[in-house]
Amino acid sequence: AQSVTQPDIHITVSEGASLELRCNYSYGATPYLFWYVQSPGQGLQLLLKYFSGDTLVQGIKGFEAEFKRSQSSFNLRKPSVHWSDAAEYFCAVPISNFGNEKLTFGTGTRLTIIP
Amino acid sequence: DVKVTQSSRYLVKRTGEKVFLECVQDMDHENMFWYRQDPGLGLRLIYFSYDVKMKEKGDIPEGYSVSREKKERFSLILESASTNQTSMYLCASSRGVYNEQFFGPGTRLTVL
Structure with missing residues (x-):
C-alpha cells in the first residue's frame, strides 16, 4: 500500500516569514498527491493537487507545492505566511496504484504563527 | 458551491447508547467516507461506500456500522458507544477515482 510521511509534527514561524512543510510519499507509479488544510474545529479543505504535468503546482491562499520524483517529495510552500494560516496541514496520496477511490493521509503538521 | 454537511457539530452521549451520525452531500458523488481523527494519528478510515447500499470496511471498522440508502446520505452508527470512541468524526465525498475528497x-x- 502507498503511504505518506510528514516528518514535522509542529512548526512555528513568524508572520511574514516563508514556510515549507515536508511530505514524502511511497508510491509505485506516478502519484496523485494532495495537500489539505484544517483550521481549528473545521473539516479539511483542499489546498492543491498534483496529477501530472508541471511539477510546480499552484493552490489557493497563495500556497504552492513542488513534486520531486527523485526525492519522493511533495513539499508545500508559501513565501510569506499570514496569521490566518495557523492550522493543521495534511498531505495525502491514493491508497494504491490501481484505480482507487481511497486516500491515505499523513499524520499532519500543525503550524503556529507568531507575531 | 459544493457542500458536505454533518448532522451535528458537537454530540455528548453515554456509554452503551446507540449513536447515529449523518452526512449529506449535494454533489451527486458516488463515493462517501467516514473517518475518525485523533491527535497524532491523523485521519483513519472507518468505512467507505462507493454506491448506494454498497460499503467497504476501512482500517478501523470495529464497533461501527454504516448505512447508505440514498446516494446523497451516508450514516455512521455506533451500536453501543464506548469511551474510546470519543473523537472527531469527519465525513467526505468524492467522484470516481484518484479525485479529491470534499469534507464536512x-x-x-x-462518550461519557
Whole structure:
C-alpha cells in the first residue's frame, strides 16, 4: 500500500516569514498527491493537487507545492505566511496504484504563527 | 458551491447508547467516507461506500456500522458507544477515482 510521511509534527514561524512543510510519499507509479488544510474545529479543505504535468503546482491562499520524483517529495510552500494560516496541514496520496477511490493521509503538521 | 454537511457539530452521549451520525452531500458523488481523527494519528478510515447500499470496511471498522440508502446520505452508527470512541468524526465525498475528497465540518463526539 502507498503511504505518506510528514516528518514535522509542529512548526512555528513568524508572520511574514516563508514556510515549507515536508511530505514524502511511497508510491509505485506516478502519484496523485494532495495537500489539505484544517483550521481549528473545521473539516479539511483542499489546498492543491498534483496529477501530472508541471511539477510546480499552484493552490489557493497563495500556497504552492513542488513534486520531486527523485526525492519522493511533495513539499508545500508559501513565501510569506499570514496569521490566518495557523492550522493543521495534511498531505495525502491514493491508497494504491490501481484505480482507487481511497486516500491515505499523513499524520499532519500543525503550524503556529507568531507575531 | 459544493457542500458536505454533518448532522451535528458537537454530540455528548453515554456509554452503551446507540449513536447515529449523518452526512449529506449535494454533489451527486458516488463515493462517501467516514473517518475518525485523533491527535497524532491523523485521519483513519472507518468505512467507505462507493454506491448506494454498497460499503467497504476501512482500517478501523470495529464497533461501527454504516448505512447508505440514498446516494446523497451516508450514516455512521455506533451500536453501543464506548469511551474510546470519543473523537472527531469527519465525513467526505468524492467522484470516481484518484479525485479529491470534499469534507464536512466534522462532529466532535464525547462518550461519557
